[in-house]
Amino acid sequence: MATVRFLSAGEPRRCQQRVLVRFRRETTMPMFPVLIAGGHRHAHHPEPARAPRRHPGARACPVRRGRGGAARRTASRRASGRLDEAGRERGCPRCGGLDRQRWGRTRTDVQRYRCKGCGRTWSGLTGTAVERIHLRGQFLDTLKDMMGDAPRSCRKLAKALGVSRHTAWRWRMRVLASLPGDSREILGGLVEADETFQRESRKGSREWVRHLRAPQIHPAPPRLRWQDYGRKGPPQAVVRQYQMPLLGIADREGRTALLRMPDTKQPSIEAALLPRIAPDVFLLSDGAPQYGAIAKAAGLGYWMLVAGRRSRITPATYHLNTVNGLHARWKTFRRPFCGPATKNLDGYARWMLARAEGYLPAFRRLLG
Ligand SMILES: [Zn+2]
Numbered sequence: 228m229a230t231v232r233f234l235s236a237g238e239p240r241r242c243q244q245r246v247l248v249r250f251r252r253e254t255t256m257p258m259f260p261v262l263i264a265g266g267h268r269h270a271h272h273p274e275p276a277r278a279p280r281r282h283p284g285a286r287a288c289p290v291r292r293g294r295g296g297a298a299r300r301t302a303s304r305r306a307s308g309r310l311d312e313a314g315r316e317r318g319c320p321r322c323g324g325l326d327r328q329r330w331g332r333t334r335t336d337v338q339r340y341r342c343k344g345c346g347r348t349w350s351g352l353t354g355t356a357v358e359r360i361h362l363r364g365q366f367l368d369t370l371k372d373m374m375g376d377a378p379r380s381c382r383k384l385a386k387a388l389g390v391s392r393h394t395a396w397r398w399r400m401r402v403l404a405s406l407p408g409d410s411r412e413i414l415g416g417l418v419e420a421d422e423t424f425q426r427e428s429r430k431g432s433r434e435w436v437r438h439l440r441a442p443q444i445h446p447a448p449p450r451l452r453w454q455d456y457g458r459k460g461p462p463q464a465v466v467r468q469y470q471m472p473l474l475g476i477a478d479r480e481g482r483t484a485l486l487r488m489p490d491t492k493q494p495s496i497e498a499a500l501l502p503r504i505a506p507d508v509f510l511l512s513d514g515a516p517q518y519g520a521i522a523k524a525a526g527l528g529y530w531m532l533v534a535g536r537r538s539r540i541t542p543a544t545y546h547l548n549t550v551n552g553l554h555a556r557w558k559t560f561r562r563p564f565c566g567p568a569t570k571n572l573d574g575y576a577r578w579m580l581a582r583a584e585g586y587l588p589a590f591r592r593l594l595g
Pocket of ligand 1 (some may be wrong): 319320321322323324342343344345346347
């Protein structure tokens with residue numbers, strides 16, 4: 228039977244008997260009614276509202292649906308049937324041997340195989356980007372979000388999925404690593420080229436930690452100093468040091484690319500641009516003189532379009548609207564991420580372009 232007693236104002240609110248002590252939060256009384264009971268509830272002190280489930284999406288995950296049960300096994304096996312097949316078709320990842328035996332199921336309910344030659348075990352997920360991910364349902368939700376119209380930041384996504392933001396970040400990096408590389412499409416016909424800029428971000432960098440640990444080995448990283456700022460803000464030359472250029476190229480067939488460059492000098496643009504375009508393209512650019520020089524050296528047709536200075540002889544099809552649209556899409560896309568780290572810019576640019584393909588090709592690539 229629960230015992231109720233009242234604490235006087237100065238008495239410490241600690242129970243000496245090591246039993247459950249509950250305080251009534253909404254009380255306005257100067258005395259604190261305390262329930263001392265062996266875990267019993269009391270009518271005047273109802274159980275506080277339960278915290279929401281830590282993994283709201285976990286209900287869909289067969290692993291967390293409870294232990295055992297024929298229904299669970301049937302549903303999850305149907306879902307992982309394709310993965311079982313993939314594992315069966317695959318040889319041993321260590322020795323390549325095809326002599327194998329079934330070896331139980333993994334924690335995420337995928338058939339595990341064991342090589343009879345060397346004893347190595349594997350499943351259909353071994354060697355794919357989904358390897359060692361236990362919350363497969365949430366991971367696929369992450370992929371859907373990334374390939375959708377408005378990808379969310381890691382924090383928002385993690386909150387919606389009920390996982391840690393570090394987990395959401397790791398998953399995002401796995402998806403980015405599985406995206407196709409840059410050199411997949413060659414642009415042809417009329418090609419528009421222009422660069423856009425992004426402020427440098429050293430998010431996730433350990434350079435200050437290394438510097439503070441061993442200043443003799445690791446010098447202080449460069450950054451804006453107070454003397455670099457004049458009355459009207461930092462000089463343009465200083466600002467430009469911290470602007471990372473991205474070369475946007477687009478043709479009229481819908482092929483596009485956003486390529487990270489170390490700077491906007493002619494050799495850098497040339498190294499980024501020429502491997503991505505056919506040898507007979509007609510190049511359109513803004514007033515930057517580098518493009519004219521590149522076109523001349525490579526023997527390409529070239530037309531310079533300086534904003535507001537279209538002459539009467541400029542054909543109507545010569546414009547930079549396609550590449551400007553690409554830059555605008557990039558700026559809208561990157562907004563939720565509050566400036567991606569410079570080291571990841573390339574991956575983010577590929578991600579933006581891969582969204583045009585949609586969810587399914589990205590999914591197949593992950594399991595490839
Ligand atoms: Zn083997």
